[in-house]
Amino acid sequence: MLNCQQFTDLASDHLDEQYRGWKRIDIRLHLIICRHCRRFNRHLDHSRRTGAALAKQLWQIDSANSEQVFSQILQATKSADDN
Numbered sequence: 001m002l003n004c005q006q007f008t009d010l011a012s013d014h015l016d017e018q019y020r021g022w023k024r025i026d027i028r029l030h031l032i033i034c035r036h037c038r039r040f041n042r043h044l045d046h047s048r049r050t051g052a053a054l055a056k057q058l059w060q061i062d063s064a065n066s067e068q069v070f071s072q073i074l075q076a077t078k079s080a081d082d083n
Contacts, residue, residue: 002030007037011044050077 002010007030013019014027031038057069 002026004030004034004037007031007034008040011037011041012048015041015045015048 007027010019010023010027014024019027031041054073057073058066
C-alpha cells in the first residue's frame with residue numbers, strides 16, 4: 001500500500017494514465033482511503049487543466065488584447081478561489 005509521499009510522487013503520471021496493473025491499483029486504493037490525497041489529486045488536475053487552457057488562450061491572442069485577457073483570467077481565478 002502506498003503512503004501519501006509515494007502517492008504525491010506518482011500523482012502527475014497517474015493523471016497522465018501512465019500506470020497499469022498493480023501500480024494503478026495501489027494508487028486507486030490509496031485514493032479511496034485518503035481524503036487528503038483525493039483533494040491533492042483534484043487540485044493538481046484543476047491546476048493542469050487551468051494551465052492548459054491559459055496556454056491555449058495565450059496562443060490565440062494578439063498583443064493588443066493581452067491585457068484584457070490577463071485581467072479576465074485573474075478575475076476568473078479569484079472567483080474560483082472564492083468557491
